[in-house]
Amino acid sequence: MQRPGLIQEIKTLMELVANKTTVMTDSVMEIDVNEYSNPDQFEREKLELFRNYAQFVGPSCILPNPGDYFTFDDTGVPILIVRTAEGGLNAFVNICSHRGAPLTEEACGQAKKGKMFSCPYHGWSYNLEGDLIGIPFGNEGFPGLDRSTLGLKKLQIEEKYGMIFVMPNPEKTFDIDEVLGGIQDRLSGFGFEDHYYLGAKQVHTNFSWKLNMDTFHEYYHFEFLHPNSIATMAYSNIANYLQYGRNHSMGSPSLQINDLKNVSEEEWQPREYSSYVNYIFPNTVIFVVNDHFQTWRVYPISPDRSVVYHSMFIPNKPKDAAEQKTFEDYFQMINDVAVAEDYGLVDKVHRGLQAGIDRKVIIGRNEPGVQNMHRQLHDILG
Ligand code: FES
Ligand SMILES: [Fe+2]
Numbered sequence: 001m002q003r004p005g006l007i008q009e010i011k012t013l014m015e016l017v018a019n020k021t022t023v024m025t026d027s028v029m030e031i032d033v034n035e036y037s038n039p040d041q042f043e044r045e046k047l048e049l050f051r052n053y054a055q056f057v058g059p060s061c062i063l064p065n066p067g068d069y070f071t072f073d074d075t076g077v078p079i080l081i082v083r084t085a086e087g088g089l090n091a092f093v094n095i096c097s098h099r100g101a102p103l104t105e106e107a108c109g110q111a112k113k114g115k116m117f118s119c120p121y122h123g124w125s126y127n128l129e130g131d132l133i134g135i136p137f138g139n140e141g142f143p144g145l146d147r148s149t150l151g152l153k154k155l156q157i158e159e160k161y162g163m164i165f166v167m168p169n170p171e172k173t174f175d176i177d178e179v180l181g182g183i184q185d186r187l188s189g190f191g192f193e194d195h196y197y198l199g200a201k202q203v204h205t206n207f208s209w210k211l212n213m214d215t216f217h218e219y220y221h222f223e224f225l226h227p228n229s230i231a232t233m234a235y236s237n238i239a240n241y242l243q244y245g246r247n248h249s250m251g252s253p254s255l256q257i258n259d260l261k262n263v264s265e266e267e268w269q270p271r272e273y274s275s276y277v278n279y280i281f282p283n284t285v286i287f288v289v290n291d292h293f294q295t296w297r298v299y300p301i302s303p304d305r306s307v308v309y310h311s312m313f314i315p316n317k318p319k320d321a322a323e324q325k326t327f328e329d330y331f332q333m334i335n336d337v338a339v340a341e342d343y344g345l346v347d348k349v350h351r352g353l354q355a356g357i358d359r360k361v362i363i364g365r366n367e368p369g370v371q372n373m374h375r376q377l378h379d380i381l382g
Contacts, residue, residue, distance in 0.1 A: 002189050006270035009240055010260065013253040013274055016238050022219070023241040024365040031361040031374055036208050036353045041381065042303045045209075048380055049282040050075040050300065054156075054174040056284040057081060057164040058295060059192035059313060063089065067114030067128070071107055074299035074307060077168040078102055081157060082111060084128050091157035091166045092130050097150040098122055107200070126152055160184070162192030163280075181245015187278060190288050195313035198327055201335050202309055205343055207350030209283065209306035210377075212298045215342045216277060216285045217369030219252055225345060229337045234275065241368040246281035246376045250369055279369060281376050291315050294334065304350070310335050 016022055035041060055075055062070055063083040070081045071094055078094035080103055094102045101121035111128060112118050118125040118134075125134035130152035135142055156167040158176040161184035167174050205212055215221075223236035233254060240251040257273045275289040285296040297309045312331045318324035353361070363370045 002185075003270070005186070006274075007265065007268060009251045010253075010257070010268060010270050010274060012240050013238070013251060014257055014260070016240070017235060017253055017257060020238075022238050022366050023368065025368045025371055026365070028365060029363040029371045029374065031363065033353050033357070033359050033361055035374075035377075036210060036350075036361075037303055039303055042300065044381055045377070046076060046300055049377075051077065051169050052172050053282060053380075054158075054165045054167050054176075054179045056280045056295075056297065057157075057166050058197075058311065059195065059286075059293075060159055060162045060164060061193055061195045061313060062108070062164070062197050062311075064197075065110075067111040069104065069109060069111055069117075071102070071104060072309075073102075074297075074309075075168040077155075079155065079166060079168060080104065080117075080152070081164070081166060082117075082128050085115070089157050089159050089164065090128060090130060091155040092152035093155060093170060095153070096121065096124055097132060097152070098124050098135075103152070130154060161188045162190075163187070178245065181247050183244035183247045183249060183278065183280070186242065186244065186249045186276075187286070187288075190293060191315070192293075192313075195292065195315060196317045198312040198314055198331060200309050200311040201331070202307060203335070203339060203343070204301075205306050205308065205347070206304060207306065207343075207346055208303060208353075209298050209300040210373075211346050211350055211353070212306045212308060212343075213283065213285075213373055214370050215338075215346055216287075216296065217250075217279065217373060218367040219250070220364070220366055225341055226337065229341065237366060243372065246372075246379075247279055248369055248372050249276055249278045251276050277369070279373065281373070304354070310338070 057070065066083050066085045068083045072079055079091060080094035081089060081091045084090055096103060096119040098119065099121060101119050103117040103119055103126065105120065116125050116127050116133065123136045124132065127133050132147045132150045153170050155170055156173050158165050160176050165176060165179055219239045220237045222231045222234060234252050235255060238253060242249045251274050254273050260268055260273055271290060278286040280286065283298045287294045292314045295311045299307050301307055314327055318327055
């Protein structure tokens, strides 16, 4: 969102703070507890939300240079994404045409000589367009093989407004503007193209991917679950709420927001006084705070397990080892709070939901983000 939108939101947040309230929905929502544990529903979620729906990969700055690649296989389809010499992106199913090995086992890196992938199993090689360009012992071992039909299988990939999306199912396509739903108006000023990718932390959790997501969508729990961490920086239960297609964005005031009453509006720096939780359906949160942002991508493993990738993006490459360490420590601290405070409790929530007690999960009017995620799930899954 450009400056006028952020300024307007600051005014909304100051009003909410003055009235000690938050933006709310019309009604309370109830969710059947089975939705979190039913194995059939889980299989449908994996298919409809993670195989047949466009996936947020990351901001453009995860792949700054030609030959840079990024892989993940958490949707069930192994995916390899690479920046081409022309600056575009290609996405492939990361399965070698010979006997099926992944072309690279690293999560990210640089293609061989910046221009090819060589399979670690028997050395078949492919260029950045996915064409099969080399077979060791090829003439003798594989006579008559039509190499032109044995390139890597392509997937639809789109990059727009500094965000990268891929479709895991090679038989499906998507419309990037429909997937974004207008959230680019909110996000396109945040510099997703030119930040520095500090790295990612992988956390495995023993609870449903949906419980994992639920924790990010409301500010109601801050004063109770995070009294000594987040609640010392941001107001509890006070946030703006904006809907964009299936996605949403929530602005939250810092405890210092009323300091702006003594500053003329032209000098306001909205990002110093508010932070933004941006939900990209179905599984991603982009958290924008101060001068940097973080992404949290959550994937299902089983009804009882999920994995989350927490990535950190800072304005510039650290100048030296000391600055690098400062950012690494901050990154670790944020991750520790989520793991110790949120995930520690949600682990127990999951046990309760799995206890076979017939009941409803209740989502309040003051939890519009949680309501939206479940409304979108119902819309797609019925
Ligand atoms: S599986 Fe890739 S070269 Fe054999
Ligand atoms: Fe939390």
